[in-house]
Amino acid sequence: MINWFEKTKNQIKKLKGEGFFNNWSVKKTKYIVFHIYPNLKIPSNWIQERVNIYLQNAKIFGINPISNVNFYVYPSINSVKDIGITPAISFLKQKEIHGHLKQSPGHELNHILLGSINPSENLPANGLWEESLCVYYDGANADKKKHANFMNYSNEILNTPWDFWRSTLPSDFYPLAGSIAQYCVKKYGLELLLKFIKEMRNNGINDEYLCSIIFKMTYQELQKNWKEWLKK
Numbered sequence: 001m002i003n004w005f006e007k008t009k010n011q012i013k014k015l016k017g018e019g020f021f022n023n024w025s026v027k028k029t030k031y032i033v034f035h036i037y038p039n040l041k042i043p044s045n046w047i048q049e050r051v052n053i054y055l056q057n058a059k060i061f062g063i064n065p066i067s068n069v070n071f072y073v074y075p076s077i078n079s080v081k082d083i084g085i086t087p088a089i090s091f092l093k094q095k096e097i098h099g100h101l102k103q104s105p106g107h108e109l110n111h112i113l114l115g116s117i118n119p120s121e122n123l124p125a126n127g128l129w130e131e132s133l134c135v136y137y138d139g140a141n142a143d144k145k146k147h148a149n150f151m152n153y154s155n156e157i158l159n160t161p162w163d164f165w166r167s168t169l170p171s172d173f174y175p176l177a178g179s180i181a182q183y184c185v186k187k188y189g190l191e192l193l194l195k196f197i198k199e200m201r202n203n204g205i206n207d208e209y210l211c212s213i214i215f216k217m218t219y220q221e222l223q224k225n226w227k228e229w230l231k232k
């Protein structure tokens with residue numbers, strides 16, 4: 001089965017070969033090289049906002065910012081549909097982002113940073129825990145708990161065992177994921193959450209065990225406590 005991720009990846013590779021990106025303008029910063037869609041007008045603070053959040057989150061996560069990140073900027077998520085690209089995607093090993101103007105400043109850059117904490121073979125890039133951190137530290141000034149409540153998720157969704165989303169979290173549930181990171185950071189501190197993230201192995205297969213060691217409770221208890229906090 002070929003998913004949108006693989007499809008987008010293959011399409012970008014093909015377009016690169018055809019020189020599609022050759023006439024994009026380039027703006028180099030110390031760590032990130034921005035490639036801008038032809039004739040796209042970028043708000044004056046847009047690039048600086050990304051650079052700032054990148055450095056800020058590298059510091060928060062306790063890692064050195066990675067250099068030579070290539071960030072391709074498209075007008076919007078649907079702007080290049082006809083050529084088969086969904087620009088809300090990060091390739092961790094290539095350190096390459098295909099994003100669009102309207103995304104939060106930090107989300108895709110957080111994927112790059114987290115890729116250096118634990119590779120996606122251990123911590124799936126689209127899994128619950130990686131997305132939870134990418135959303136919580138996305139640099140948009142929205143309260144993730146409020147956003148999750150605003151989404152009015154059904155009990156069925158709130159009770160879905162978290163290991164169900166080990167490798168793929170549908171984008172509808174990103175606010176929910178953000179609230180999980182918010183809860184864990186507030187309750188246990190980022191250090192413990194990062195320890196949890198770093199220790200994940202083999203597509204997060206050890207999440208239940210890690211939870212009992214790091215948060216000293218079962219995975220189900222942690223989820224139940226988060227849900228109570230969310231509803232309060």
Ligand SMILES: [Zn+2]
Nearest residue numbers: 107111131134
């Ligand atoms: Zn993401």
